[in-house]
Amino acid sequence: MLVLIVLTALIMAPLGLFARYEPRPVIGWVLALAPLALFVVISALAPEVLAGGRLEQVIPWVPRMGLELRFALDGLSMLFALLVSGIGTLVVLYTAYYLAGDPGMGRFYLTLFIFMGAMLGLVLADNVLTMFMFWELTSVSSYLLVGYKHDYPSARRGAQMGLLITVGGGLALLVGLVLLGNVAGSYTISEILAAGEQIKASPFYTPAMLLIFLGCFTKSAQFPFHFWLPNAMQAPTPASAYLHSATMVKAGIYLLARLHPTLSDTPLWLYTLTGVGMTTMLIGAVVANRRDDIKGLLAYSTISKLGTMVLLAGMGGPEAPAALVATILAHALYKGALFMLAGAVDHEADTRSLAQLGGLRRAMPWTAALSILSSLSMAGVPILFGFVAKEEQLYAAVDNGLPPGLDIVVLVAVVTSAVFGVLYSWRLVSGVFFGPRGSGMKEHVHEAPAGMLIGPALLTTFSVVLPLGLLPATATLLQPAVNAISNEGAKISLYLFPSEIGLPLILSMTALLIGAVLTRFEPQIVAAPSPLPPWLNGDRIYDAAVDGVLRGATAFTRTLQNGRLRSYMTWSVLSLVAVVAPPLLFFGFNGLALPTLDGVEPFEFVSMLLIPIGVIATLQARTRLGAIIAASFVGLMVAYIFVIYSAPDLALTQLLVEILTTVFLVLLFAVMPASFEPLTAPAERSRDGLIAVIGGLVFAGIAFAASSSTELSPISQAFRAESQSQGFGDNVVNVILVDFRGFDTMGEIVVLFIALMGIYAMLRLRPGAGLARDDAETPAQPASPEAPAPQGNGQPGRPTPKEQEAPVAGKGR
Amino acid sequence: MYDSIILRNVSRLMFPILLLLSLFMLVRGHNLPGGGFIGGLVAASAFILQIIAAGPTYVRTSFQINFLNLAAFGVIFAALWGLPGLVTGEAYMLAFWLKEPIPGIGKLGTPVLFDIGVYLTVIGVTTQLALVLAEEPTLYPIQRPPARPNATAPEV
Numbered sequence: 010m011l012v013l014i015v016l017t018a019l020i021m022a023p024l025g026l027f028a029r030y031e032p033r034p035v036i037g038w039v040l041a042l043a044p045l046a047l048f049v050v051i052s053a054l055a056p057e058v059l060a061g062g063r064l065e066q067v068i069p070w071v072p073r074m075g076l077e078l079r080f081a082l083d084g085l086s087m088l089f090a091l092l093v094s095g096i097g098t099l100v101v102l103y104t105a106y107y108l109a110g111d112p113g114m115g116r117f118y119l120t121l122f123i124f125m126g127a128m129l130g131l132v133l134a135d136n137v138l139t140m141f142m143f144w145e146l147t148s149v150s151s152y153l154l155v156g157y158k159h160d161y162p163s164a165r166r167g168a169q170m171g172l173l174i175t176v177g178g179g180l181a182l183l184v185g186l187v188l189l190g191n192v193a194g195s196y197t198i199s200e201i202l203a204a205g206e207q208i209k210a211s212p213f214y215t216p217a218m219l220l221i222f223l224g225c226f227t228k229s230a231q232f233p234f235h236f237w238l239p240n241a242m243q244a245p246t247p248a249s250a251y252l253h254s255a256t257m258v259k260a261g262i263y264l265l266a267r268l269h270p271t272l273s274d275t276p277l278w279l280y281t282l283t284g285v286g287m288t289t290m291l292i293g294a295v296v297a298n299r300r301d302d303i304k305g306l307l308a309y310s311t312i313s314k315l316g317t318m319v320l321l322a323g324m325g326g327p328e329a330p331a332a333l334v335a336t337i338l339a340h341a342l343y344k345g346a347l348f349m350l351a352g353a354v355d356h357e358a359d360t361r362s363l364a365q366l367g368g369l370r371r372a373m374p375w376t377a378a379l380s381i382l383s384s385l386s387m388a389g390v391p392i393l394f395g396f397v398a399k400e401e402q403l404y405a406a407v408d409n410g411l412p413p414g415l416d417i418v419v420l421v422a423v424v425t426s427a428v429f430g431v432l433y434s435w436r437l438v439s440g441v442f443f444g445p446r447g448s449g450m451k452e453h454v455h456e457a458p459a460g461m462l463i464g465p466a467l468l469t470t471f472s473v474v475l476p477l478g479l480l481p482a483t484a485t486l487l488q489p490a491v492n493a494i495s496n497e498g499a500k501i502s503l504y505l506f507p508s509e510i511g512l513p514l515i516l517s518m519t520a521l522l523i524g525a526v527l528t529r530f531e532p533q534i535v536a537a538p539s540p541l542p543p544w545l546n547g548d549r550i551y552d553a554a555v556d557g558v559l560r561g562a563t564a565f566t567r568t569l570q571n572g573r574l575r576s577y578m579t580w581s582v583l584s585l586v587a588v589v590a591p592p593l594l595f596f597g598f599n600g601l602a603l604p605t606l607d608g609v610e611p612f613e614f615v616s617m618l619l620i621p622i623g624v625i626a627t628l629q630a631r632t633r634l635g636a637i638i639a640a641s642f643v644g645l646m647v648a649y650i651f652v653i654y655s656a657p658d659l660a661l662t663q664l665l666v667e668i669l670t671t672v673f674l675v676l677l678f679a680v681m682p683a684s685f686e687p688l689t690a691p692a693e694r695s696r697d698g699l700i701a702v703i704g705g706l707v708f709a710g711i712a713f714a715a716s717s718s719t720e721l722s723p724i725s726q727a728f729r730a731e732s733q734s735q736g737f738g739d740n741v742v743n744v745i746l747v748d749f750r751g752f753d754t755m756g757e758i759v760v761l762f763i764a765l766m767g768i769y770a771m772l773r774l775r776p777g778a779g780l781a782r783d784d785a786e787t788p789a790q791p792a793s794p795e796a797p798a799p800q801g802n803g804q805p806g807r808p809t810p811k812e813q814e815a816p817v818a819g820k821g822r
Numbered sequence: 823m824y825d826s827i828i829l830r831n832v833s834r835l836m837f838p839i840l841l842l843l844s845l846f847m848l849v850r851g852h853n854l855p856g857g858g859f860i861g862g863l864v865a866a867s868a869f870i871l872q873i874i875a876a877g878p879t880y881v882r883t884s885f886q887i888n889f890l891n892l893a894a895f896g897v898i899f900a901a902l903w904g905l906p907g908l909v910t911g912e913a914y915m916l917a918f919w920l921k922e923p924i925p926g927i928g929k930l931g932t933p934v935l936f937d938i939g940v941y942l943t944v945i946g947v948t949t950q951l952a953l954v955l956a957e958e959p960t961l962y963p964i965q966r967p968p969a970r971p972n973a974t975a976p977e978v
Contacts (some may be wrong), residue, residue, distance in 0.1 A: 052828070393848065480881045657855035658855045658857070658860070661847075661855055661856070661860050662860055662863070663857060665860060665863035666863065668867060669863065669866065669867060669870065669890065669948060672874065673951070673952065673955060676956055676961070677954065677955060677961065679961075680961045680962065736917070736933070737852070737919055737929050738852035738853055739853040739854070739930065740851060740852055740853050740854055740855065740856070740857070742855075743851045743857040743937070744852065746932040746937075746940075747852075747936050748917050751904070751915045751917075751933060751936060752904075752914070754913070754940060755900060755904065755936075758897055758900060758939070758944075759897055760942055761943060761944070762893050762894065762896075762897050763891070764945045764947070765893055768951060768954060769890065769950070769954055772955075773954065
């Protein structure tokens with residue numbers, strides 16, 4: 010069942026391509042049925058989870074590596090899965106109207122469904138490796154969605170930035186998860202959690218956790234990696250609402266919550282998450298007030314809330330799990346709605362700048378009403394669900410698990426972010442819908458199509474209705490999620506108003522009040538200097554880093570691949586020697602006797618002596634042809650040695666390779682000047698000679714060590730014994746090639762083919778030269794003017810009979 | 823490429839013999855020295871001899887073989903004969919043999935067919951390489967017709 014949930018979305022993906030045809034709204038409605046069905050199915054599973062159950066499904070994948078597709082549904086997974094499928098339904102519907110008329114809509118749906126499947130897989134996975142696979146898939150689909158408008162450099166930059174940062178963090182995460190799995194002895198999440206004490210006692214706990222934090226912080230846009238999220242706002246608004254606010258960016262929070270039950274409760278966890286979460290929360294809240302772009306404002310407010318969630322996951326205390334779950338739900342509800350509404354405003358008014366917008370409440374009354382309600386929820390104004398969640402946050406902050414001193418700091422920070430939350434909520438509503446009519450908008454602004462308002466309307470309704478009587482039911486629904494996060498049996502109880510007036514309520518009201526007062530000073534606050542020093546600009550650091558990597562890579566490539574064959578040879582030989590020589594020197598010669606000349610026949614000795622003579626002749630040759638002949642002589646002598654020692658297969662192969670090598674060399678060298686010209690200084694030549702000698706010695710050493718080792722019995726005996734019985738062949742060499750080691754041969758012919766592709770591309774597909782000859786590949790038109798017959802070496806060779814027959818139209822032009 | 827009537831005629835005579843020899847090497851490979859790699863090299867040398875004697879265009883027009891495709895086909899063909907092992911749930915490339923030997927060829931099994939894939943790959947890669955080199959315009963310049971003088975020459 011659980012696998013089917015994940016697979017359904019992935020299988021739906023290609024169907025999304027149908028959205029390129031008309032009538033699009035209808036297709037959008039039909040497509041939205043899929044996530045709706047998933048939502049219904051997950052809801053149908055809910056009673057079992059609510060009763061404290063846990064659904065599991067395992068499909069073995071690579072059993073020997075401990076890889077399996079293991080899925081489980083518990084309270085936390087269910088909360089996220091419901092959000093992913095529920096908001097997914099609304100987003101799919103919204104897209105049909107938002108992107109109406111856009112030719113790439115099919116592609117957008119394709120990626121959106123891939124993301125949906127990946128995100129469902131991520132939250133349902135019960136194996137860290139399965140989870141990681143889906144984790145990376147969400148990064149990739151986010152990349153494709155942010156880069157949807159790939160004609161724009163800013164979209165490409167935003168996409169690449171998000172990808173590099175989240176996937177870079179993903180790499181760290183993978184290492185962390187593998188460390189965790191190795192310590193726990195299992196990659197199953199439930200077993201890792203069961204081994205919590207053992208992991209915490211292990212020396213790998215700190216590195217593993219730090220790496221996992223890195224993965225979570227990059228994914229969930231925590232300071233100092235937060236800057237990719239505003240840049241990801243280049244995505245079409247449905248993707249921003251879905252990925253970059255409601256679901257994907259919460260993946261990091263999800264993982265932290267998942268590991269919370271047994272792996273938290275250490276100073277490392279407490280201080281890292283509290284510090285990073287608090288910083289992110291404050292920076293996001295402050296910077297959101299300096300943004301002019303409404304999507305940018307919403308992005309920074311999202312960063313702020315993600316910081317709040319990390320803080321709640323980190324700081325401990327009895328109320329924190331409940332507050333975390335309530336915040337996740339509240340945020341998904343109001344932020345998903347606000348993003349979609351911002352998209353509607355952008356769609357109709359054709360601008361997202363607060364400076365250019367204004368007074369839209371008359372032109373877009375429904376959008377205005379929904380935005381006001383959702384913004385009130387974002388500001389935490391009473392009787393909306395955002396207020397309930399903020400109450401929970403303040404409860405948790407008052408009763409946190411931090412040491413004295415620090416607990417006050419956290420409390421003040423939470424209140425401060427609430428104050429700024431009021432301010433940016435007010436800016437959003439007043440800037441777009443109130444005041445004089447904006448200057449930069451379209452001439453006639455209309456209300457957004459009803460299809461674009463359905464989603465935000467539903468989400469806003471939840472924000473409004475849940476606190477009005479549905480709070481006990483909501484708490485019941487969220488309790489399993491709290492159980493999954495908390496190790497102390499925390500209880501969630503949501504109140505619209507607490508029975509007694511305590512510190513949290515006073516703080517909440519104070520925040521509202523201060524926020525309301527601050528709205529009077531909005532211009533000053535917007536114009537205030539940035540809270541971050543100018544050098545701490547993530548965008549700029551990112552650009553510098555990417556630039557530096559590219560420049561470094563260029564410099565590295567220029568040094569290593571300078572187009573001179575001799576320097577390629579130098580680097581290849583040197584790196585081989587560097588890798589092979591140390592183990593050879595340390596271990597290769599243990600217990601080996603020096604070879605003796607006993608039993609070597611005189612003619613064998615002479616043939617061996619001829620090889621070095623051939624090598625010297627090659628080096629001394631004055632002409633290219635002479636060098637080729639001398640080098641071939643060396644090869645032939647080697648083949649002869651194979652014959653002497655009865656290795657006919659090797660001898661045959663060596664002989665043929667030698668012949669063909671000579672042919673290729675002649676083909677290349679025939680057109681070059683007959684004699685060599687010295688291009689290098691004598692000192693350089695001595696250096697190259699030394700490298701060559703060292704390389705030769707190392708390989709001679711390997712050959713010697715391999716053939717004279719007495720410690721290991723040679724594998725050839727086993728092969729010889731089994732060649733006839735197992736491989737049905739008398740020729741052991743060939744049986745090894747095609748049967749015993751057939752997979753190696755497979756690899757070799759693939760390498761051979763890749764080499765051909767490389768040479769072909771280099772000679773035929775390079776710009777300019779050889780391009781004219783491409784159609785010579787189709788032998789049907791050999792004499793077309795673009796592909797005249799090649800003539801050997803510039804000399805007009807006698808045309809072959811075929812060429813004489815063929816019309817030589819090209820010659821006349 | 824090399825304008826020699828002796829080479830051209832001898833190579834034309836040699837061609838079928840070399841091809842037969844390569845097939846012989848391929849077939850006998852399982853029990854005696856030979857095999858797909860050696861056979862492939864022999865066949866490739868047959869083609870390359872034609873390239874040297876009569877020129878690459880002659881080889882392209884008279885054989886009508888796209889050696890690049892032949893090499894690709896060889897790799898895929900070889901890979902294909904590893905699949906039966908997977909289908910039966912065993913390891914990739916597990917060998918399967920016919921019970922009875924086929925008269926004139928000997929025992930037939932997936933390794934022999936795999937060897938044919940190697941044979942085709944080696945022929946394709948080696949010959950295509952020689953063709954690419956022999957047709958390389960910087961080595962063997964194309965005799966281009968002289969550019970039409972001042973057809974649309976920009977005035978300086």
